[in-house]
Amino acid sequence: MTQSTTARAGRFHQGRLSDGRPQVLDAWRVTTDDADVAARVAGLLGGEPQPNEGGGGGGLAHKILTSRDSVRVIVDGPDAVAAHMVLWSSKGIVHECDGSQFLSPEEKKGQPCGCPPLLEDRKLAARDGRGPIPSVDLTFRMAAAPMLGKFHFTTSSWHVAAQFSDVTDALERIDGPAVCDLTMELVVYTTKTGRSVCYRKPVVTVLGSPGTVAPDLPLAAEPTPAPASSATRHKARRAPEPTRPSAPEPRHSVSVDAALLHRAAQVLGTGDHQDTVFAALSEIVAGPQQTTELARLREQVGRIAAIAEQALHGRDSSLT
Template sequence: MTQSTAARAGRFHSGRLSEGLPQALDAWRVTTDDADVAARVAGFLGGEPRPNEGTGGAGLAYEVLTSRESVRVLLAGPDAVAAHMVLWSSTGLIHHCDGVEFLSPEEKKGQPCGCPPLLEDRKLAARDKRGPAPSVDITFQIAAAPELGAFHFMTASWQMAAQLSDLTDALERVNGPAVCDLTMELVVYTTKAGRDVCYRKPVVTVLGSPDTVAPEPPPAAEPTPAPAVSAPRRKARPGPEPTTPSVPEPRHTVSVDAALLRRAARVLGTDDHQETVIAALSEIVAGRQQTAELARLREHVGRIADIARQALQDRDSSPT
């Protein structure tokens, strides 16, 4: 995998340095030397252009802390991905290979580098400073604004290194420019010691060619608010309105058409009133927040069912 030589408009970052300390971010950070590019990036991805005070931007003058954890990008092909293994010391680069052969210095180029074949063994050697770590450089354009020029994202992520073979195979299958999603994917897990761990890893997902994939994902449908499950109270019987009610007001404010519930149950394939209400509401609630909405509705549906049952009992016991 060789490095693309396209002129670069800026860089994408998953973190920054703040007061000398590394800071992980939940959304992409973009740095650039071009004020117009910074403004356009902010227009597409959110955020505001500002002077680059976070360092980690190779001296680039502006940064944009975007609001996007996933950006649709355009990769020219497998050559847009460069992957090396490097080991640095206080004197400079002391190991540079592709995992199989040395890439430098010139007198060692092409010779076996001696790196372990298994990724886990390479990670252990790198952790102990006995072997190199990944250096991955991906060059791309923002799919919705390719005229801004080429950006690149550099990472030492072992997860990205493990993904590279599948990534380049997918890019080769597209056989030309490929639309991809560059995502800071959230990873949450619990260690064997019971400690909760949460971090983000970079992931590139190949979607297809520009002829078949939109440069921006379609907007998510807004969930439709669930209507209140209520109906008018039964009308009072004709007659003079007493100054003091002789019969207490019913505690419930919901009346239910039993025949309608039975018809709904047949259509929805449910067995009781409670599940009929849930199923009917699930037909209304849609979009990405459907699961959360239904969980919230299920908390209240028991109370709704109790009210409905009480209403039916009152109706059945009332004189005709």
């Protein structure tokens, strides 16, 4: 299945490029060329429309750094999810397939591509620069405002690639437009070397047909306090407990040098430099000693340029 070429009202991204470096965010970033769409997205998802100057987004003029890590969307059937595998070089695409057959170049189209059948083996080949990485494109409308048009989310996430057949099967069972949640799911775990790692992976959850699912995510209900006795109320009036305002939860992003991804995956015991190492490095760069270690690793790895080039030229559009 090839990628969709549908005209886009806008794009959803998990991160952005800042000074040439990828930054992974903890809430969706949206880009669009339409100022009215930007204002409407901001009203629904939080944030403020801003000029999109040098932050990635395919040249789209406006960006919104939203406050939502999950968005309810409408997906128009399995054809709205497109996936293929791509290997990039400095000269462009050198391998494009669907996991079993070549999609390009034309003279190889339809021939066996030679990719391993198991996902873990494909990940290892990609990490070593020998195999392609996923390119998955999801076309959808926002369930709360479908009239805005179609948005896209494009990613090279191995997790989304692993989800692909389950998602398309669920969409086929609904046999029509389906309401889904598009979520940046928080994952926390400890690597084999004992490092605590947190990162966000994109997840598509098929919920049901539009007539059976609410068009927007439900708000968390605040608990209703139990009625207080007269003695309790009297005590509260006489000696109110001082309260301290809770500190706002910090919003953070992770800045990563892409040339370190492959070596960092080996050191940290992670298997997917596209998803996991972005967040893992957020732990590593916390102190001067670790920063020095990263610099040392960078000097030691002579063949990392090809891996970094593949990762960046692969254009994981969740970042750009």
